[in-house]
Amino acid sequence: MKRWMMWTIAGAVLAGAAYVLVGVDVRPRVEYVEEPVVEDTTTVPMPPPMAFGVSMEGMVLREGRVKNGSSFGALLGAEGISAAVIESLVAKARGLFDVRKLRAGHPYAFIVPAEEGSSPLYFIYEADPIQYVVFHLLEGSEYVTLGERPVVFTQHAIATTATGALYNDLARTGADPLLAILLSEVFAWTVDFYRIQKGDVFSVVYAEQSVEGKRVGTPRILAARYSSNGKAKAAFSFGEGKEATYFDDEGNSLRKTFLKAPLKFSRVSSGFTKRRLHPVQRVMKAHLGTDYAAPYGTPILAVGDGVVEQAGRTGGNGNFVKVRHNSVYTTQYLHMRKILVKQGQRVLQGEVIGEVGSTGLATGPHVCFRFWKNGQQVDHRREEFPSAEPIAAADRAAFTLLRDSLGTHLEEAELAMTEGRLVNF
Ligand SMILES: [Zn+2]
Known part of the structure; x- marks a missing residue:
């Protein structure tokens, strides 16, 4: 049952990185949704049984899931498939499917002749809910094909x-x-x-x-x-x-679009990176923000309309302001000399919320600008924001x-x- 449930849940959890404390909770709260079982009472002539494009006449299907740490060679080896056949299949799969990409949790199946003690004839790996790979295991006539469910x-x-x-x-x-x-x-x-x-x-x-x-x-x-x-x-x-x-x-x-930067005139002094040498601590650290250098006192602007979620001070951030724009986007502005807004205050795009400074862990005057999307810090300069233009005149009728x-x-x-x-x- 629920063969794809795990992937569905994984997808939900990924998308559910929208962890923000929303009034209406958009996150999954249930493990999964039980689907109603519908009895199929219609009788239709039975087609010859097939599985993965293979005739199941006189065959049995043995299904499993790839275990953590398992591999293509280990799975086949355990079924008594010889190293020579495995090697030949690895070579034949090249360009079609990389056997090193077997993923834990994914379903697989062996198609085995019904007679007791038979060796499997086919190995099928399900790369995703749509695509599967069929390996023909008979020594001397090994082949690999891709199949797709409709x-x-x-x-x-x-x-x-x-x-x-x-x-x-x-x-x-x-x-x-x-x-x-x-x-x-x-x-x-x-x-x-x-x-x-x-x-x-x-x-x-x-x-x-x-x-x-x-x-x-x-x-x-x-x-x-x-x-x-x-x-x-x-x-x-x-x-x-x-x-x-x-x-x-x-x-x-x-x-609505965001301002490109929280300062009118500025230069990027340090970009968003998962790894950089911290200028004060002198250690390699992720820099999940973009630094804009500017003179002390330069006005810092809210890049979009929103509500001030935090306005305060920490050792590292110095004086900072965090603005929630909506349930998806939040921005944060660090190292301010002066904070000019209060928590809970509504701000408009372009409104001055503080002044450039070097409070907290900073070597010189700059704003460290941080951008959250669905609760994760992302590089706003790499985000693609769809156009905010209205429908073009030529497309109105359509x-x-x-x-x-x-x-x-x-x-x-x-x-x-x-x-x-x-x-x-
Ligand atoms: Zn920074």
């Missing part, structure tokens, strides 16, 4: 009432609970996830992929709507590219069509909500 693309719509844990609310409806994290990103700039009220409604139209009835990969949000106190905020995905861009009903981007059709699905989902039903189309 991927099914589907679209759904779901609406749910927030009860305080969006992840669980979505899981209850039967939708992929990872949508909670995606929703917090889509609405990062327009909905304050710290202020979600019980009874607020999220509706979402999304696409997902499945293999043999099990979800694979991350779903993609096509449209979403958040309704609170009779007011609604919508998001529609439009355009190509790896990062989807979301627009409101009017075709304005849901994104956008309107798409918006209206997706809007209909959002409404269908809201109507079906009382029944807690997933709308498939």
